Amino acid sequence: MFLSCVTFPPPPSIFMTAMSVVSVVSMANGGYSETVGKHMQYSKFWKVNSQKSAAKQAKVSSRNGMLMLYTPAFFAGLSSFWLFPDDGFRFLLLKSALTFHFFKRIFEVLFIHKYSGAMTLDSAIVITLSYFISTSTMIYNQHLSQGLPEPSIDLKYFGMIVFLLGIIGNFYHHFLLSKMRKDGEKQYKIPKGGLFDKVVCPHYLFEILVFWGFAFISQTLYAFSFALGTSFYLMGRSFATRNWYLTKFENFPKDVKAVFPYLL
Structure with missing residues (x-):
């Protein structure tokens, strides 16, 4: 089985088995909640339907x-x-x-x-x-x-490459976001540069790579479970962000995808 070739055998711990399941289910549910408008209360678009309760x-x-x-x-x-x-x-x-x-x-x-x-x-x-x-x-x-026993397929060096790609890409796009506003400005703008012309949240795309980098380095079932759950969650946030931009800006380009360039 491929999974057994790329992961360590699960340790004899009920806690770790439970955490692996909980991480996927809870994060995937969080991503689904974002897509249907139930936002965590720390983003720019949760306020749309939550101003009274947030006050x-x-x-x-x-x-x-x-x-x-x-x-x-x-x-x-x-x-x-x-x-x-x-x-x-x-x-x-x-x-x-x-x-x-x-x-x-x-x-x-x-x-x-x-x-x-x-x-x-x-x-x-x-x-x-x-x-x-x-x-x-x-x-x-x-x-x-x-x-x-070590996994028969060693992915730790590949994981470091994925992690470094993710961390650099995430930082670069956070830097681009920070340059969108001058000091004192608070209005939102359509991001430009980097992969922003292809996907609405390239910083989330590269953050997904960061967590898969952890998983490939670790090669434990929990690390893979958390990377999968994080991917679902950040994909949900990306879809929610794209919908927010579509409602906020009439000129937002419709061909800009949510997460993956040209695909999704």
């Missing part, structure tokens, strides 16, 4: 909220170097990739992103826990895989 909820600034999202996961990755210092080269690659990913996100929050609103505190807490738990679980699952 009653505690909020944090977008900048502080995004720092809150990524910092615990970053420290989870950083602490893994101390908690699991000698678990092999594959584990070192995974720890490094996860830690660098969230370091990059914190760097973007502090120095790249432009902000125009706030996010609700309860949504910030949910997303923060999701990032922290998924990162910690991926690291712990890799630790449990030590001593198990």
